[in-house]
Amino acid sequence: MHNLDGSIIGMHLLWWxxxxxxxxxxxxxxxxxSVTISEDSPRKILKRRLANDEISLEDFENTxxxxxxxxxxxx
Numbered sequence: 706m707h708n709l710d711g712s713i714i715g716m717h718l719l720w721w722x723x724x725x726x727x728x729x730x731x732x733x734x735x736x737x738x739s740v741t742i743s744e745d746s747p748r749k750i751l752k753r754r755l756a757n758d759e760i761s762l763e764d765f766e767n768t769x770x771x772x773x774x775x776x777x778x779x780x
Contacts, residue, residue, distance in 0.1 A: 747772055748772060749767055749768070751765060751769065751772070752765075
């Protein structure tokens with residue numbers, strides 16, 4: 706029959722550890738990327754929207770003025 710000297714059990718355990726490590730790595734990378742993306746400052750978002758022609762230059766300048774006013778009022 707089968708020789709269960711521990712090598713089969715050991716390989717099975719290593720296989721599971723391999724997959725668990727891969728899943729944890731993928732989840733960690735996904736988390737880090739989502740945190741990095743969500744840390745965009747309002748000014749970066751505003752500049753990106755202007756670059757993509759989502760807003761006009763007038764809207765950009767008005768919003769920048771509002772952001773500066775809010776920053777000064779918080780200080």
